[in-house]
Amino acid sequence: xxxxxxxxxxxxxxxxxxxxxxxxxxxxxxxxxxxxxxxxxxxxxxxxxxxxxxxxxxxxxxxxxxxxxxxxxxxxxxxxxxxxxxxxxxxxxxxxxxxxxxxxxxxxxxxxxxxxxxxxxxxxxxxxxxxxxxxxxxxxxxxxxxxxxxxxxxxxxxxxxxxxxxxxxxxxxxxxxxxxxxxxxxxxxxxxxxxxxxxxxxxxxxxxxxxxxxxxxxxxxxxxxxxxxxxxxxxxxxxxxxxxxxxxxxxxxxxxxxxxxxxxxxxxxxxxxxxxxxxxxxxxxxxxxxxxxxxxxxxxxxxxxxxxxxxxxxxxxxxxxxxxxxxxxxxxxxxxxx
Numbered sequence: 001x002x003x004x005x006x007x008x009x010x011x012x013x014x015x016x017x018x019x020x021x022x023x024x025x026x027x028x029x030x031x032x033x034x035x036x037x038x039x040x041x042x043x044x045x046x047x048x049x050x051x052x053x054x055x056x057x058x059x060x061x062x063x064x065x066x067x068x069x070x071x072x073x074x075x076x077x078x079x080x081x082x083x084x085x086x087x088x089x090x091x092x093x094x095x096x097x098x099x100x101x102x103x104x105x106x107x108x109x110x111x112x113x114x115x116x117x118x119x120x121x122x123x124x125x126x127x128x129x130x131x132x133x134x135x136x137x138x139x140x141x142x143x144x145x146x147x148x149x150x151x152x153x154x155x156x157x158x159x160x161x162x163x164x165x166x167x168x169x170x171x172x173x174x175x176x177x178x179x180x181x182x183x184x185x186x187x188x189x190x191x192x193x194x195x196x197x198x199x200x201x202x203x204x205x206x207x208x209x210x211x212x213x214x215x216x217x218x219x220x221x222x223x224x225x226x227x228x229x230x231x232x233x234x235x236x237x238x239x240x241x242x243x244x245x246x247x248x249x250x251x252x253x254x255x256x257x258x259x260x261x262x263x264x265x266x267x268x269x270x271x272x273x274x275x276x277x278x279x280x281x282x283x284x285x286x287x288x289x290x291x292x293x294x295x296x297x298x299x300x301x302x303x304x305x306x307x308x309x310x311x312x313x314x315x316x317x318x319x320x321x322x323x324x325x326x327x328x329x330x331x332x333x334x335x336x337x338x
Contacts, residue, residue, distance in 0.1 A: 001244055003037065003198050003222050005095060006137030006166045008068050012037035012247035013222030014211065014240035015169075016229060017202055018072045018097065018141070020104070025062045026267035027233055027284065030260055032066045035237020035249035037222065039066060043099050043107075046075035046084025058271065063092025072141070074099040076112045076122075078129035085133040095166075098130055100142045100156070103175045114143050114175035120156050127163050137166040141202075144187055147176040151187065158194040168195060169224055172203040179227075185217040192219035200224050208242030231287025234260065254334065258327040261288055262320060269316055278319070282311045285323070297330040 003010045016023060016031045018040040023031075028039040041059055048056040063069050071088040073096055075081045081098075088096050100123060102113030116123040131138045140160050145151035157168050170191050172183035183203025192199050201220035205211055206228040214223050229235045234257075240248030252260060264284065269277035286307060293303040306326065313319050 001222070001247070003167065003200075005038075005068075005139060005198065008094060008137060010037040010068070011035075012237075012240035012244065013200075014236045014243065014248065015200060015222060015224045016040065016233075016236045017224045017226035018042055018099070019226055020102075021283075022230070024059065024268070024280070025065070025271055026264045028062055029065055029267060030233035030264050031229065031236055034234035034252070034260065035240055035247075036225075036233075037236070037240055037247075038068065038070060039236075040070045040097055041072050043072050043074045043102055043113075044084070044088070045112075046073045047077070047080040049073070049087050050080060050083045060088060060091050060093075061271070068094035070095045070097055070139075072097040072099050073130065074102065074107065074112045075126065076110060076116070078125045081126045082129045082133040085130045085138075089134045089136060093134075093136065095137045095139060096130060096134060097139045097141055097169075098127060098165075100140060101169075101171050101175075103143070103178050108175065114146065117142060117152060117156060117175065118146050118150070120152065120159065123156060124159055124163060127160055127165060131164045138164070139167040139169070140165045141169040141171070143171045144174050144184065147174050150174075151190075153188075154190045154194045157191045157199075161195045161197050165197065167198045167200065169200040169202050170218075170220075172201065172218070185214045188218035188220060198222070202226065205239075208239050211239050211243055231284060231289075231291045233264070254327050254331045258324060261285070261323055261327075265316075265320060265323065274316060275314075278314055278316055281319075285319075286311050289326070292326070292330055297333050 001013045003013050015038040016036045020042050031039050044059045060071050071093040073084050100116045107113035108115035144153045170188045188201050199220045200222045201214050201218040202224035205223045211223045225236045237248040238251045268281040
């Protein structure tokens with residue numbers, strides 16, 4: 001099932017969530033090529049993007065390599081959202097997503113992210129400014145509300161649709177929950193009842209069955225995968241394929257997984273440089289190793305040994321060789337178990 005966003009149609013209805021420090025260009029490329037219906041950049045601060053701050057420009061990379069190309073903007077002033085949207089468009093964005101869901105204190109403390117749900121009139125000025133600035137679809141990501149007493153997502157969604165927002169994503173937690181407890185998929189249905197534009201449900205979707213249940217309870221048209229994609233950027237595409245065969249991709253075998261991880265490593269080194277790229281890739285490799293352990297390819301002692309050696313190695317060639325050796329080890333285990 002595809003999703004229509006303005007004049008853009010996605011290849012399926014399973015998206016990769018924007019995650020700071022995770023969904024950089026190499027990770028998004030990997031997810032995109034592995035069948036995700038849409039991938040969204042890390043949150044980009046609009047004012048800092050306009051001022052060409054190096055890390056924000058780097059977060060906004062991926063044009064021509066990823067289609068459609070989505071940049072997520074954050075901010076709390078209409079002027080900077082306007083100017084940031086123009087820069088994002090010039091950088092090749094096909095869609096701009098507005099962040100009104102990030103719960104991080106450094107973001108909400110600056111009156112951005114989910115803090116905007118405490119003042120819907122002000123939130124609307126940012127939405128209107130962004131839409132007026134560019135002739136491409138603008139989407140919105142939010143939470144259920146600031147806290148349990150102010151679950152105002154339905155009102156914000158209704159007003160956002162009237163302003164011209166093309167799609168809305170709702171994470172089924174309030175800001176004050178951060179990532180604790182369980183996302184309330186059923187609560188998202190109140191948003192569905194207020195809007196006609198596409199709705200995407202987000203929060204704790206880990207499997208094909210989760211995705212089915214999530215859409216049934218929320219009434220959403222699709223789902224967004226976040227932490228479940230750690231260490232396996234192919235997961236959104238895998239879930240899409242499970243929901244409707246032919247729209248995503250099957251889970252890669254060990255040989256294909258090796259290629260995906262090694263390519264991600266090389267793209268990361270190219271984007272960040274040798275030293276920073278090595279440090280940046282460690283968390284992704286750490287998650288991949290943990291996924292392999294949970295699948296039973298090696299025991300806990302081996303897990304500790306692998307994490308200790310691979311995640312401290314500073315020679316990138318040795319890291320590449322060790323990754324290949326690791327998957328060869330897993331293939332041997334798989335062969336013996338057959």
